[in-house]
Amino acid sequence: MGRPEAGQPPDFIRKIINEDIADERFGGRVHTRFPPEPNGYLHIGHAKAICLNFGLAEEYGGRCNLRFDDTNPTKETSEYVEAIKADVRWLGFAWGEQELYASDYFEQLYEFARQLVKAGKAYVDSLNPAEVREYRGPWNRPGRESPYRQRSVAENLELFERMRAGQFPDGAHTLRAKIDMSSANMNLRDPTLYRVIHAPHHRTGEKWCIYPTYDFAHGQCDSLEGITHSICTLEFENHRPLYDWLLEALQIHHPRQIEFARLKLSYTVLSKRKLIELVEGGYVSGWDDPRLPTLAGLRRCGYPPEAIRAFCEKIGVSKVNSTVELALLENCVREELNRSAPRVMAVLRPLRVVIENYPEDQVEELEAVNNPEDPGAGSRKLPFSRVLYIERDDFLEEPPKKFYRLAPGREVRLRYAYFLKCVGVVKDEQTGDILELRCTYDPETRGGYAPDGRKVKATIHWVSARKALQAEVRLYDRLFRQADPTDVPEGVDWKSTLNPNSLETLDSCRLEPSLAQARPGSRYQFERLGYFAVDPLDSAPGKPVFNRIVSLRDSWAKLKQAGK
RNA sequence: UGGGGCGUGGUGCAAAGGUAGCACACCGGCCUUUGGAGCCGAGAAUGGGGGUUCGACUCCUCCCGCCCCAGCCA
Numbered sequence: 001m002g003r004p005e006a007g008q009p010p011d012f013i014r015k016i017i018n019e020d021i022a023d024e025r026f027g028g029r030v031h032t033r034f035p036p037e038p039n040g041y042l043h044i045g046h047a048k049a050i051c052l053n054f055g056l057a058e059e060y061g062g063r064c065n066l067r068f069d070d071t072n073p074t075k076e077t078s079e080y081v082e083a084i085k086a087d088v089r090w091l092g093f094a095w096g097e098q099e100l101y102a103s104d105y106f107e108q109l110y111e112f113a114r115q116l117v118k119a120g121k122a123y124v125d126s127l128n129p130a131e132v133r134e135y136r137g138p139w140n141r142p143g144r145e146s147p148y149r150q151r152s153v154a155e156n157l158e159l160f161e162r163m164r165a166g167q168f169p170d171g172a173h174t175l176r177a178k179i180d181m182s183s184a185n186m187n188l189r190d191p192t193l194y195r196v197i198h199a200p201h202h203r204t205g206e207k208w209c210i211y212p213t214y215d216f217a218h219g220q221c222d223s224l225e226g227i228t229h230s231i232c233t234l235e236f237e238n239h240r241p242l243y244d245w246l247l248e249a250l251q252i253h254h255p256r257q258i259e260f261a262r263l264k265l266s267y268t269v270l271s272k273r274k275l276i277e278l279v280e281g282g283y284v285s286g287w288d289d290p291r292l293p294t295l296a297g298l299r300r301c302g303y304p305p306e307a308i309r310a311f312c313e314k315i316g317v318s319k320v321n322s323t324v325e326l327a328l329l330e331n332c333v334r335e336e337l338n339r340s341a342p343r344v345m346a347v348l349r350p351l352r353v354v355i356e357n358y359p360e361d362q363v364e365e366l367e368a369v370n371n372p373e374d375p376g377a378g379s380r381k382l383p384f385s386r387v388l389y390i391e392r393d394d395f396l397e398e399p400p401k402k403f404y405r406l407a408p409g410r411e412v413r414l415r416y417a418y419f420l421k422c423v424g425v426v427k428d429e430q431t432g433d434i435l436e437l438r439c440t441y442d443p444e445t446r447g448g449y450a451p452d453g454r455k456v457k458a459t460i461h462w463v464s465a466r467k468a469l470q471a472e473v474r475l476y477d478r479l480f481r482q483a484d485p486t487d488v489p490e491g492v493d494w495k496s497t498l499n500p501n502s503l504e505t506l507d508s509c510r511l512e513p514s515l516a517q518a519r520p521g522s523r524y525q526f527e528r529l530g531y532f533a534v535d536p537l538d539s540a541p542g543k544p545v546f547n548r549i550v551s552l553r554d555s556w557a558k559l560k561q562a563g564k
Numbered sequence: 565u566g567g568g569g570c571g572u573g574g575u576g577c578a579a580a581g582g583u584a585g586c587a588c589a590c591c592g593g594c595c596u597u598u599g600g601a602g603c604c605g606a607g608a609a610u611g612g613g614g615g616u617u618c619g620a621c622u623c624c625u626c627c628c629g630c631c632c633c634a635g636c637c638a
Contacts, residue, residue, distance in 0.1 A: 008586090009578055037638055072637065129636060136634055140566040143634085174636055184567040186634055195636035214638045238568055238633050259569085261631090266575085272638095314587065316577040318570095321631055325575050328588050338601060373601065404599080413597060448597045459597045528598045556599045 011317045013052070013258050017060065017229060020256065026228040030062030033227050034088070035102075035218070037069045038080035038202070041287045041294045042087045044308065044329075045263040045270040051312035052260070053231055054093040065225055066095035070103045071217045073201035081202070083287075087295040091305050102217045103203045105224055109212045110164065112220055112250055113175055113193055117156045121249050122193060123149055124159040125176045132174075135181070136189050142182030143189045149178065163196055166209045170196050175210075179245060187242045191215055219243035223253045230257040234319065263315065264323040266483040268293045274486075274494070283498060284479075290547050291479045291502050301476060302523050302533020302549040307336040326478065330550045337523060337531045337549070342370045342377060345415070345461045345512045346526035346546075348473055350389035352436035352465065356423070358386040363466070366447065368416040382512060384417050387465040389510045391528075394460045395437060397425060402559050404457035406437070413459040415527060419445040461527045468510035473532065473546045475504040509546075518544045528552065 010018060021028050032053040036042065042050075057064035066088060070076045085099065102109075116122035125148045127135060137143035151159070163173055175194035183189055193216040198209045222230045237259045247254045264270060269278075270293060278284050278292070287294055290301030298308065311332040315324050345368070364384045371377035390406070399407040406412050411421040424438030444451055448459070478499055479485075485497045518524070520536040530551035538545045 011577080035638095039638080069638070075637075125636095132636075133634070138565080138634060142566095171636065176636095186567080189634085192636050197636085211636095213636075218638085234569070235632055236638095241568095261570085314576080316587095318577070320570060320576090322576060325588065328576070331588060334600090343598080343600095369597095372598085402599095415597060417597095456597090458599075461598075525598085525600080528600070530600095552598075552600050554599070559599080 013317055016258060029228050030056060030060035031226055031228045032056050032231060033065040033067050035067045035069045036084050038084060039075040040272045041296055042084055043270050043294045047091060047308050048263045048312050050088060050091055050093060051309055052317060065100050067100040070101055071212050071214055073197060073199045076202055078202045090299055101203060102221050103201060105221055106204060106208055109217055109220060116249060117160060118153060120153060122175055122177050123151050124156050125174050145181050163210050168196055170198055172196060185238060185241055187239050191242055215239060215242060219246055222255045223247060226253060227255045230255040232259055233262045234259050260317045261319055261321050265293060265326055266323055267326045267478040267480050269485055290476050300536060301547050303333060304336050307333040333550045339373055341523045341525045341531055343525045343527050344515060345463050347389045347391050347463050347510045348506050349392040350510050351392045351395055353388040353390050353439050354436060355386050355439050355441050357440045360386060366416050380514060382416060383464045383467040385464045385466050388462045389465055390460055390462045405460055411456055413448045413456045414462045415459050416448055418442060419450060419456060463510045463512055467513045469513050469516050471509050471511050471544055472507045473509045475548045477502050515544060516542050
């Protein structure tokens, strides 16, 4: 029980559930929910919660509801609802026949509130927000009771009804639970249950002008849906006594709340506020900017959902506030794509190569393996001709000791093609820039094998100039320069840690011709470079634009770095 | 300052009185028609002090540090 197939030890949540099942606490049932507020886009931190809740339901043969927490009409829109649904679906989860909304329960919630009033456990307060704060008091001193706290049940009932009827302006009255103004837990100092908000709601329209607070709605919605395990983040631990109190006062089904630490990821930000700041401030192109940790951004960039799910499995779940290294996410992506992505040849920064001893008009087709990790992926033909493009980085006029790619007089292998030797360098007389390489090839090495057993230190990628597809490729890098973008001196804007080089657009890349047919969203490994995906928005038929998802591990780059 | 929560290698997660383990990262080696992948290996941790015990990450106690709470946000 508790992901036996994962071969992982159960985390603290699964241990609790295992105990509950053993104790028949909920008749052996497991019913979770993912309760987003439709006021923003989902990010990879939400993915952790989604994978947890839906994953639990799958493992234990239970169910997981998708319920939108839409209790604040001033912030929520159906546009966000649709975006969230798309993200959850993309991750690979289904929530059954219908999606649920807290607003579905407004009438029931109102009735619950009336019950509390009748029981003398809630009252209509008429203090303004500043006064409420004043009466609530500080942590280390008890608060004071509102002068309206002793209103009669009849008066409370009438006032509450009139609040609903729209007879009061915003903020004039609230409904508060009557608990304990001297509690050490601030959440029990008569928390607000209802407030007046004259604003249209994305689903209920003009029907209501009073709305339940999250604290009043959330627990009761879970109860109404028969949720057994209400999994939420650490900051709600302080609220649990309030939720317990409400459920107890109402005498209704009492789910078990379990709190876990939300995800933090290095080199990025996951707070809704900061994400909005980046989007609205124009620091990125939108919610789906491939540099953003939003699910929309990751999807657009080309991240496979399987990799995100694997990541969520690997990070585990606990109550410790912690930051996961971006490298782990990248590792999950590489692991998934190494298995599944077809390999292709692409030259990002082309350097022209002329093979002097290769016949002018000859074109050959050479066999290339599609994925060495997957024999079933088959192979394809690559056109080869006299003029080629290779990567500029693969040639150095004066190679340092550990560099074993192409250099004057040196021989390397062109992947799946021939051995190639550099016999000359053509430069711009003015600038000294290298314009092209003059080379010779060995016809005996077709396919890349030397019959004489001669060895070569490097194999490099290439694209036939004549048949190449020219394309734009976007190189994305981490959005911030430091692991914790918010770690800035007092008074310094955290956005000053943005990485100015997080996007590099290359527009004269040369790709093997088969890529003209690449479908939007499809993922490839550009051999020796990294994993890339066809941008779903900016690509046109026959004219793909590629986004770099993640680079390949690059031990040469590491060496170079270390040498400096 | 009151309440709640949390401290295990660089990072994340295990070990519920019995040899502190796994993954990522890092370092070294092997292999290689991707300087990829794969394989092998090394280094590296229980916040601190007392106590209980044959034995403590685990139990007790004191201390230290970090996070959350004074919205009519969620």
